[in-house]
Amino acid sequence: MIIKKIPNRKKSAGKAERITRLVDYVRNPEIHDDVDGAHSRTREKCTYAGVRNLESEDPDGQILEMIGLATASVRSKDPIAHYVFSWEAGIVPTPAQVDEAVDIFLRELGLEGHQAVFGLHQDTDNAHIHLAVNRIHPQTELAKDIRFEIDLRHRAIARIERAQGWKPEAHALYAWTADGSLVRRDGRDYVAASDTLRARHKKQQAEQRTRQRRELDALRAPTGAALNAARKELATQHRLERDALAVRQRREMDAYKASKAPVPERAPAPSRQVHETERATGTPSAERIAIDHAGPIIRAATSWQDLHEKLAAAGMRFERKGSGAILRIGQTAVKATVADRAASISKLEARFGASFEDADPALEINAPPAPAPLRLATKSLWDEYQAEVQARRDAWATVKNAAKGRRDAVHAEYKAAVAAIATQDWTGRGSERNQRRAQLASARAAELARIRADQQDAIARLRKEHPTYRRFADWKADRLQPNRHEPNRDRIQAQPGADRQTARRFDIRAFNAVADDGRVYYFRAPTGAAGLPATAAVFVDTGRRIDVIDSYGPGSLTAALQLAAQKFRGQVDLQGSREFREAAAREAVRLGLTVLNEDLQHIVIDEQRALAGRADPGGPDIR
Structure with a gap:
């Protein structure tokens, strides 16, 4: 699980516009206003939404309530914070878990009493929560200043994972000890210092202010001049006391930080x-x-x-x-x-031991190093993607240059014809000369219109032949798994609520496995050059489920179920088309797997009886 803070990239928007747009998106991501105000469609949809500390039950009233409180704080220019909670692919929290995660997060950041709107978004690979929080407190109307926010977000992640049983991330910043304490892995737990030393320091400062106020109130002197002098002397003494307390507290904090294990210097790494x-x-x-x-x-x-x-x-x-x-x-x-x-x-x-010296201009520099690709199969896919992108660019450049060449020829021909008209003697025939010029201009306009229409037709053909550029990750996923966007695709998954399993390679003799981005794609052996498959994957191990792309190919269904037997402890839930589920149920029985689907139990029983009959051709032994 990860939690990110989404920055406000449109700083020019006012508070009312930001709150309205953000809350509308949290609740209705499938229809939201884009930058220019037009409606745009997305694949996301909100399956559950909730609010905190808002009195109105009407969505529009809740927006107005947040706007009213945000505008009450003049000094805070952007009081709305936007967070995203994201789970791993295949994990979908329940509404109760969504409420619990939001409450834990708000409590950890000290935003319990603040206005908040949140929604669970799905129809993507990762279920995620969008949370909009108003940092202005409803009672004090002061903006909450969150210290050590990154640390607090990581602490909230650890508490949510522990409360709901999610597996922690591999490089989590915080971890739970055997005695149930939450500690930072590198030992630099500044939030713990804030919870202990800072609380004690604030108490000391409050006690000092109370004592000094009582001393000033109890001060008595016979005359006004003597009273002023005594107050001035006492104020100087109080200032020195406050400075001494600040120095002492700073030393305590420095000593606490120094007592922690030093963080080892990180090895250089790319950003x-x-x-x-x-x-x-x-x-x-x-x-x-x-x-x-x-x-x-x-x-x-x-x-x-x-x-x-x-x-x-x-x-x-x-x-x-x-x-x-x-x-x-x-x-x-x-x-x-x-x-x-x-x-x-x-x-x-x-x-x-010397100041900077530039390199000798005559110094010859060799060719830069060309290291080997990090992953050969991915590098081959990247080269294929770049080739497609370049082919589209070349095709568009060809159409553009052809149209430009035709336009230049028309303009040149028009200029030559106008120059030829100018060389003739049109004495007494001015109207005829003007008519000739108008005919040339009309012919040029018609030819330019034909060129423009031909260019638009060529562009339309190009858009069909060469689709619009896509992110490489999406192109690669479609290349390896063409049916990944089909909602009812054939798949084998674990029992709901079972422990999460990571995608792993298995020795399936008829197939080759290619791991990429947390998934393992299985292809029929052999693959192409450099481990790059020549065709799409037959089935894909995503972690919690196995997507079967070619369920009718030789051995593909059997291999996918063999993989499921190893991953899901012999219990499978079959989803997809009726033909696939029935065929997979029969094959699962033959492989000794337990089918969890209730509507397929009659097929399971029939197949078990058929297997028993084949094992004992003479029939049952009745004694």
Whole structure:
């Protein structure tokens, strides 16, 4: 499970517009207003919605209630926070679990009494909750300032997973100990410090303010001048006391942080966005090349000249850029600190004992390194996708250039005809000359209209032959599993409520497995070059279910059920067309699986009787 905060990208929108658009989307994602106000359709739909701390029962009244409270706080420009809770594919929380997850989250962030609207969205691979919260408190009308919000969101995730029995993420920030305590894995639990030290510090400050106020009220002096002097002296004493308390509390907080285990320095790695691109395409990025090749060179360099020479031999160049430095790999520039945290100019100057020196302009730079693909099968799919994209670009460029060439020819012909008319003697025939010019202009307009119509027809054909660009992840999923968008596709899944199983490879002799993005695609052996299948997958292991694409192919149904037997502990729930479910039920009985579908039990009984008859041809032994 993950929880993300969605930033408000339309800063120019007012509070009323933001609340109206966001709440409408939370409740009705299938029909929502886009940027220009037109209605647009999406595949999402809201299957459950709820509110917190709103008195009105009418949806429009609830929006007006949130707008009224948000506009009451003039200093807060954007008091609405938008969060998304997302579960893994195949997991759909119940309405009670949705309510519980929202309540735990609001309680963890200190937003219990605040207005909130939430909705569970489905019809995508991952069920998710959209939550809109008004940070303005209904009683105080003050905006809630959430400290350590990222830590608090991770703590909320851990509490929700524990309360509802979900499996924690592999790299969860917080974990539960054996004694039931929630701790941060790296030991730097600043939220725990906020819960202990900060509470105690606030209590000390409140007690100090109360005592100082009583001392001022109890102050007595005989004359006005003496009273003012005494108050001034006491105020100075109080200020010194407050400063001393602040210093003491700061030292306590520093000591607490120092007592925690230090966080080990992370090894250089590409940024999250770059890593996602690498994972999707199977192609190494310039950042990874810098880390793998430039990092060791920078750490081993002994001088600026040594650094420049070794980087040039590896096909890279170190340059100053503003107040920082970059590594130029071919035509791509990467921040030098990506390769190594100690690659900043200031740290290198301190290490080399000399100011920055540019590389010799005559220094020859070799070709940049070309590392092997990260994943060969994905790289092959990426190349195929890029070929399709390039083919579409080339086709569109051909149509555009052909139309442009025809237009240029028409304009050139028109100019030549007008110039020819101008060279003739039209004395006394001015009206005839004007008619000739009008005829030429009309003919040019008609020809341009024909060119425009031909171009539109060619574009319409191109749109059919070359579909609009799609994200590579969607193109790859459609390439490997063509029927993935069909709601009633044939599939074998685990018993509802069973433990989640991860997608794994199994030794099915007639099929080859290709793992990609958390799924395992099974193809008939052999596959094409570099492990890339020549056809679509026969069935797909998604984790909690197995989608069967070719249920009538030789051995595909048997292999999918063999896989289900290993994953789902011998119990399967069959979904899809009637023909598939009946055939799969018979095959499941022959393989010794338990079919959970009640409407298929008559087929199960018939097949069990048939198997018993084949095992004992003489009939039952009645004694």
